[in-house]
Amino acid sequence: MNLEQVARRAKVSTATVSRVLNNASVVKSTTRARVVKAIEELKYHPNLHARSLAGGKSRTIGVIASNMENPFFFDIYKTIESDAHTRGYEVVMANTDYRSEQLVTSVRLMIGRRVAGLAVIVSEMAPELMDELNDARIPVVFYDVGTPRGNVTNIRVNYRRGIEKVVDYLHSLGHRRLGFIGHHAILGPINERMKAVMDAVARIPSLEVRTAADADTLEGGRQAARQLLSNGYEPTAIICVNDVTAVGVLRELRERGLRVPQDVSVTGFDNVKLSEFCYPALTTVHIPREQIGHIICESLMSKSGKSAVAEAEIVIDPEFVLRDSTGPVPPGK
Amino acid sequence: MNLEQVARRAKVSTATVSRVLNNASVVKSTTRARVVKAIEELKYHPNLHARSLAGGKSRTIGVIASNMENPFFFDIYKTIESDAHTRGYEVVMANTDYRSEQLVTSVRLMIGRRVAGLAVIVSEMAPELMDELNDARIPVVFYDVGTPRGNVTNIRVNYRRGIEKVVDYLHSLGHRRLGFIGHHAILGPINERMKAVMDAVARIPSLEVRTAADADTLEGGRQAARQLLSNGYEPTAIICVNDVTAVGVLRELRERGLRVPQDVSVTGFDNVKLSEFCYPALTTVHIPREQIGHIICESLMSKSGKSAVAEAEIVIDPEFVLRDSTGPVPPGK
DNA sequence: TGGAGTGATGTAAGCGCTGTCATCGAACGT
DNA sequence: ACGTTCGATGACAGCGCTTACATCACTCCA
Known part of the structure; x- marks a missing residue:
């Protein structure tokens, strides 16, 4: 037909x-x-393929994220999708599962599809891959990619400020022994986020911190908590890289008979819906996902119009959200 | 280039x-x-468009779901994606958000892309749209679509059995006044699931049930619970259409000072990871999402080979999972 | 009355691939 | 020495669209 x-x-x-x-x-x-x-x-x-081929344009934008299962990423995706639709664009999504080969595959797939724009929402990306993308002359917006290259817009969250707020608050409650739970991609002193945590703690001499990591899933958070608590370390507060992980931590603590926040305080990051709904509701840091989605979409659209816009960096300041998972350090600890 | x-x-x-x-x-x-x-x-x-056009095939399969935010659907999606990749296929996803116009748009988009196969994971679908899909000669697998038409495989969960298990268990604990929380798409006596609930309750004369609905989100579950409890009705057990909704219900009960399961019992459905991680952990019904994903993918692949396979219906029997959100009816209730 | 202007439609050349068929040179058997 | 076979490669016709550009029938005004 x-x-x-x-x-x-x-x-x-x-x-x-x-x-x-x-x-x-x-x-x-x-x-x-x-x-x-x-x-x-x-x-x-x-036939959409024929149309794209003949027209030389695809009216499609791509979104690559490291973990669409995490509602944080999905919220961004949804905003992009909705914005794109109102402008008559389609969206194709790819999930990398934190696997770098999958990221390479996904990026090439997007190039092959000749997407009109690409949002890359992953924490780590090889420089060569960025170059490849740049050479393909596809408008790109990164979210939270460490050191972007080429003519791209990079949106960053001021993670440093966010983590400082958390650390300061916990310190004000008297906590001294902290735990930090990340995920593979960000653990290691090279990583910007990891450095932010270490620096935030180092500002206050009395503070001590140990780290553990797993993927940012419920189960991963639980495993990481188990690991953190396994070698006799008894933190009075655990800072989590995001809310989903924190919910996993909450469960492990419950299983060990540790009450939150009476025995241990826990903080999340992102302020996804779940953080309000879990028990106890998480003290966390809000990151405006919708705003990020809007910025991404707008930036992509404006780029695909002009030929070469100067690269830009957009920094978003996160807000501290106080809920029920944090409290004063237990007496005698 | x-x-x-x-x-x-x-x-x-x-x-x-x-x-x-x-x-x-x-x-x-x-x-x-x-x-x-x-x-x-x-x-x-x-250029993938040129390739698909010239080759007359896209090596892509489509997945349309009503709410990818719900981990239940996402789990199915992930399995399909993984299976497809190992066979050298790509996957494109579409989210309908329970909106029927969005479903129409998504289906047409998939047809336009000439996908090699399409999985449709939505609870409701207009017959004309099914015909449209059938006329497009695209291999289709439905999950849980009420009355499929055309040459398709339909995978169903024996919801009836699942809900009976839940109702029977609650009855055995002495509960009499029940609540059922669904979502828009399934409320109304025509719906298979709704009928299953009503029938399961009707089998036992002493039982009474009232219903409320909202989207299957955390917030939606909470709203529905509010609605259910707003007019003086005091159920001792609340059955939820899925786990995500149940977590929303849990929160509303907590806010009202009702303890689970001492004051009210709550059950979920699906057995997503979250159901183990929330507090209290949910008594629920397990639906094997990976199995469903595998079946979908296999069916799609086999169909795209042969020209006309006989339609088939595959029924999956769910399993009852006992956890901490259910308990005996409070004395005097 | 004739040419310019205009609105509606047709013609046909690609877009970047795939796949069929043709071609060509080398190795081989007789 | 010559036809045969075969492995490797090339030529080229599409796939189903979009989009100049051409065309054609009118209308309008000098």
């Missing part, structure tokens, strides 16, 4: 059918009606 | 480049090396 058959049935040329499909106003209304009728009768659906 | 330029640089024909790209073994290794070199030097990425 193709354009030509529709054209034949409506007794017009393929160009006219194409014009009808693309809402060109030049078509006479009686002709248009004939064409529409033929389309319906034949149950015709335009 | 296209095939021709690569061919020119490697001093071969476009056909040979194409053969290299598609791993045809007929190419002499020295020629292959020249081509690979040219591809790398030019940073060439094949």
Whole structure:
């Protein structure tokens, strides 16, 4: 079922059918009606591949994230999708699961699809891959990628400020022995986030911190908590890299008979919906996901218009959110 | 950057480049090396649209779900994706957000992309849309769509059995006044699931039930609970259509000072990871999402091979999972 | 009355691939 | 020495669209 058959049935040329499909106003209304009728009768659906190929544009934007299971990323995705739709764009998503080969595959897939723009929401990305993307002349927006290269917009969260707020608050409650739970991608002193944590703690001499890591899933958080508490270390407060992980930690503590916040305080990061709904509700740091989604989409759209916009860095300041999972250090600890 | 330029640089024909790209073994290794070199030097990425168009196949399968935010659907999606990848297929996803126009749009988009197969994981679908899909000759697998039409495989969960197990268990604990929390799509006596609930309750004369609904989100569950409890009704047990909703209900009960399970019992459905991690851990019904994902993928693959396989219905029997959110009816209730 | 202007439609050349068929040189058997 | 076979490669016709550009029938005004 193709354009030509529709054209034949409506007794017009393929160009006219194409014009009808693309809402060109030049078509006479009686002709248009004939064409529409033929389309319906034949149950015709335009071939999007042919369209993209012939038109030289795909009207599609790609979103690559490291873990769509985490509602934080999904919220960003949803905003992008909604914004894109209102502008007549489609969105294709790819999940990398924190695997760098998967990231390479996904990026190439997006290039192959000739997406009109690409949002990359992963914490780590090889410089060569950034170059590859840059050479493909695809407008790109990074979220939270350490050191971007090329003509891209990079959106960063001031993680440092966020973590400082958390550390300061815990310190004000009298906590001294802290735990930090991250995930593979960010553990290691090279990582910006990891450094932020270490620096925030180092500012206050009386503070001590140990770290543990796993993927940012419920189960991962639990495993990491187990690991953190396994070698006799008894933190009075545990800082988590995000809310999902924190919920996993909450469970492990419960299982060990440790009450939150009476025995141990726990903090999350992101302020996803779940952080309000778990028990106890998490003290966390809000990151405005919708705003991030809007910025990404807008930036992508403006870039695909002009040829070469100067690269930009956008920094977002997170807000501290006080809930029920934090409390004063237990007496005698 | 296209095939021709690569061919020119490697001093071969476009056909040979194409053969290299598609791993045809007929190419002499020295020629292959020249081509690979040219591809790398030019940073060439094949245009997937052209490939699909010329090849007449897309090696892509589509997945449409009503709410990817719910980990239940996402788990199915992930399994499909992983299975598809091992077979060299790509996956594109679409989220309908329970909106029927969005479903129509998504289905047409998939047809337009000429996907090799399509999984539709939504509870409700207009018959005309099913016909449209059928006419497009795309292999389709439905999950949990009420009354499928055309040459499709339909995977159903024996919801009836699942809900009976829940109702029977609550009855055995002495509960009489029940609440059921669904979501828009399933409320209304026509719906299979709704009927299952009503029938399961009707079997036992002493039982009474009232219903409330909202979307299957944390917030939606909370709203629905509020609605259910707003008009003086005091159920001693609340059955939820899924786990996410149940976690929302848990929060509302906590806010009202009602203890679970001492004052009110709550049950979920699906047995997503979160159901173990929330507090209290949910008594629920397990639905094997990975199995469903595997079946979907396999069915799709086998269909795209043969021309017309007989339609099939696969029914999955759910299992009752006892945890901490259910207990005996409070004395005097 | 004739040419310019205009609105509606047709013609046809690609877009970047794949896949069929043709070609060509080398090795082989007789 | 000559036809045969075969492995390796090239030529080229599409796939189903979009989009200049051409065309054609009118209308309008000098």
